[in-house]
Amino acid sequence: MLSKQGLCSRSEATKWIAAGRVSVDGRIVRDPEFPIVQGRHRIEIDGNAADAAPRLYLMLNKPRGLVTTAQDERGRDTVYRCLDGARLHDAPLPWLAPVGRLDKASEGLLLFCNDPQWAARITDPDSGPDKTYHVQIDAIPDAAQLAALHAGVSVDGELLRAKSARLLRSGEKNAWLEIVLDEGRNRQIRRLLAAFDLNVLRLIRVAIGTLSLGDLAKGQWRALDEQDLQRLR
Known part of the structure; x- marks a missing residue:
């Protein structure tokens, strides 16, 4: 549920739960598979309400030499280096996950979002965009x-x-x-x-799809607007 709400990755949510940071209706829960009904249960992280993060979608012009992962076991630079310290509307970026991937030697258009359902549609081999x-x-x-x-x-x-x-x-x-x-x-x-x-x-x-890299500079990113999202539908 935490990952579906765009708050963190599934692996990070598992760590938070194991550490006792997550409660449901005031009771600490340590089972990642604990059944949750959205709108019925009150979920808190460190005592604060786990409200869904505002959805954010962005595109990055990935430079060559970066791996598409949050953490690399070999210590290589990742695509998140391009987002370090990034802010949008004077606020830090929320947790974001790559949508699909580009290998280390590849460059170009890479999407990020905190909307797992949207990401699944984009990467679906049968219905996703070319x-x-x-x-x-x-x-x-x-x-x-x-x-x-x-x-x-x-x-x-x-x-x-x-x-x-x-x-x-x-x-x-x-x-x-x-x-x-x-x-x-x-x-x-x-x-x-x-x-x-x-x-x-x-x-x-x-x-x-019809969303192109355009003149976005290498290593730079920008948030997608509604017109961009339409190009991906």
Whole structure:
């Protein structure tokens, strides 16, 4: 319930409960699975009412070299470095979780929110919005290779494919592709291209649905407005 209210992550809520910080109707509860009926039970954290946090949705232009997690067991810098000390309307940002992820070497549009239900809709492989990427590779692909990326290939028993793949521009030894995905699999683009002996030099997510990265600077973020949210529906 605490995570659904946008107050913290599920793992953090479990820690608070185990530490005896959470009470229900005045009684300390140490069971994370304790049944709660919203509107009927009074939940408190450290004696203060656990009111739902105002919903907040934002976009970040993720720099390369950051991992998409709250805490990294290897001590690597995370995407939260870009939000350290951030304020909105003169108030600190509430707890926010990444919506999906970009791997350490990838860049571009990354969403955050404190609305788990909304995040689940965005990341749903069947009904979520398409994701658009600009990808620099170490070769000049021909029409047959682009068609093959769309047709897909089995990698370790998993069918990987692009909804679409087209050439944006090319130089003497490398090229930029626009690749659109309608599903999200682990390192999908890198694994798909590697299956055709194409190596990724840069990978930038430039849009989710019709919400584009635009001119948002590297490492910068902004809150989404209602028009932005409409673009994601």
